[in-house]
Amino acid sequence: MKYFKYLKNVFPLYIISGILLGLAFFSLIAGHRYKNNLQDTRNNMENINLKEEEIRKEINRVDSLILHFQDNFGIREKVVNSEKLILHALDEMKIHFNSASIIVSGFEDIAGEKQLPVEIRIPVNSYLSVIDCIKYIESFRLPKYRIKSLSMLEEQLGGVILDIQGGLVMPAGATN
């Protein structure tokens, strides 16, 4: 433009102010982002400090759970021997039902579980003793005695027989 000479004295301030504004604007954005990042870092650190308490609680819960298994189920080894525990339970059962006939077959692995089919035939003299037997059987937790069926039959000679079909069950993954 041939009249540019009339504008030349206003251009330098215009250009300089424009450049300075641009620099200031980008610095502002950078500063804003920097502040936001610091805020995020602080929030994360505070969250970590809050979670520290939760982690401690979880550690205590795991400790008490392990103790519970050790005290109540006698499981102290790192690797649990399922068959051993099942047979131990069977021994207990035999001692408890000393007048009962207990029929056992071989171990089976079914759906990730170790099973020992056990049939128990117990002579009972009252309905209360039936309930006591069931209560005792269902009190097993590790291994469990899983009842498939039960029947109370009057014998021809008199008396009642409680026949329980089922098995002692443990998770197979816990077997050595």
Added chain:
Amino acid sequence: MGKTVAVSFEGASVKVVHASLKGTTVTVERAETIPDNEFDNYLRREKASEFIVTGEFKESYHDIIITPVVKKQFLEKILESEIKKVLIQKEFSFIYSRIGEKVVGNKRVMEVFYYAVPKESIRNTLERFYSNGKMVKAIYPPVFSAAALFDAHVAGEAHMGVFNSGKSRTAFFTKKGVVYFIRNYESYEAELSDFDIQNINMTITYCFQNFRIKPSSVFLLGAISESTGNNSMTSAPLASLSMPEYIHCKREQFNEFLLPAASLLTGKSSNIMSREFREVYFLKNYIAYATGVFIMLLFLCVGLMFFEFKHAAEEKDLINLAKQKGVDKEKLLEEFRTREEKIGPYIPLIEFLNKPEPRFQKPLIALGETDFGDLKVSMLNASSNSDMSLSITLHGVVHADNYSAMQDSLEHMINELKKLKNIDIKNRSVDLKDKTFILEMNYKTEE
């Protein structure tokens, strides 16, 4: 209230008026006359950056031309080509005013008054300002500045004005504020002379012959209005223009600085500034405003930056505080991982323990507490189903004397069983001959 400086070039002197403008009210604050050869020095000293100029154009062309009735943009093109015929090989800038329409030979045409000035004359005037770092808002021909005073406050439709500009004298004819005709002539007397009266009468006659209008009055403007004692008569009443009430200054000041004062009220349409200088004015204004906005935004950004960095420093302090508060997280995580490893083998056992199983004890207790009346259960079978329910079958004998009593006993037992929660009787059968019954039911275990 805007402060404005108006400048009028009048012969060897330049008249400058510093005024404040509020709406259409002009208050003259300072007025001075500067010799033309000192005007550049004056501009360098002057603080004001923007001026309104009334130029003195030694070479100017004005006339009335007849054009077809067309729109504004076409009219300007037609005028430009018509003026070019007069100002051959010269760049020019022009202003115009429509006088009116008339019929010539059954054709409607338009009469237009134009005033053209070579661009070089405008450039020479404006460069004095721009080379001293000043801006010019508008440049008006003297007649158009003076004609701005012939507005509503002056009685009559058509008027004539006469004023001095340096040695030259100008007589002009206006109708409704629009300039129709200009006559420039030299006068060697400062006061109104017979020669002036002769020129005024000639102008009136010319205007009457061409426009069929006589001015209602002839107004003497500026210094010439102070003239007294002339015996010759004008063909229209002669008067001195009174100072408009919206111009605030002394009467003598008004007479002396008529053109610069009047130029403050002149309309945009009288601005004869060439397109290039209009662009320069626009660009310079734009750059000035943009620079101002940039600087304001710059301060705003710097303020916000300070605010952001102050916050960032606070955040840093809080982070350091949080760092000090926190325990050794690596150690804690290691401890947690050890526990995870320890609990690992127990997980299948925990899942196994949490797995729901059908429980036989509860339904057996419930059945034991049920009143069976005359019925005696001889056999009980119970088995678990895949849906966690139990199927229970009762076989028994009814100790009743007759069938209805037997039926009653059975109904009684069923009603009692129905009272039990989660028990649903599926089937029942009675053998009347043997007085035996079979009852099949379903027990839904609670999880």
